[in-house]
Amino acid sequence: MRIWKIIKTPPMPWARHPQDLFTLKNGMAAIGSNGFTLIEALIALMVLSVGLLSIAVMQIDAIHGNSQGSHVTEATSLIEKKLEGYKSLDYEDVKDEQGNEDIYQWVTTVQENTPVNSLKTVTVKVTWASGTRSHSLSFGTIIAK
Incomplete structure (x- = not known):
């Protein structure tokens, strides 16, 4: 839950885990890093x-x-x-x-x-x-x- 406190956004209803929305790449948080469909x-x-x-x-x-x-x-x-x-x-x-x-x-x-x-x-x-x-x-x- 530390990520939620830093970014200060509530969890999204479709995300089961914070890792679904935020992944660390080169030490930086990336939102929706799954790319384009x-x-x-x-x-x-x-x-x-x-x-x-x-x-x-x-x-x-x-x-x-x-x-x-x-x-x-x-x-x-x-x-x-x-x-x-x-x-x-x-x-x-x-x-x-x-x-x-x-x-x-x-x-x-x-x-x-x-x-x-x-x-x-x-x-x-x-x-x-x-x-x-x-x-x-x-x-x-x-x-x-």
Whole structure:
């Protein structure tokens, strides 16, 4: 009963002897030193697996988001390059055209006398395929005579 006086806890109803709860290891008292049961270890492993799987799914989503962002940046750069090229041309030389660059297809649409006379509305649309989906991005500008 000296152990009970030192720790000052009442005996547990399921323990027949104090030795069932307290064993001495290297001179120190260990509570419940029987270890983990197989069920406890499996449940802990299951909780860990669910957490790691969730992190893996988030990582895959982040990779897809980065890829999509990279495609949008490339398409934006291509559109800006085309629009700046049209601004440097003479007014009469700005016409409809289309072409390909890497995985990107671009189409230029020129509307004359819009929104008013002596102005051209130039729209560049870039499309690309990513997996099974098709994406597009378009910008426009107005060019004066």
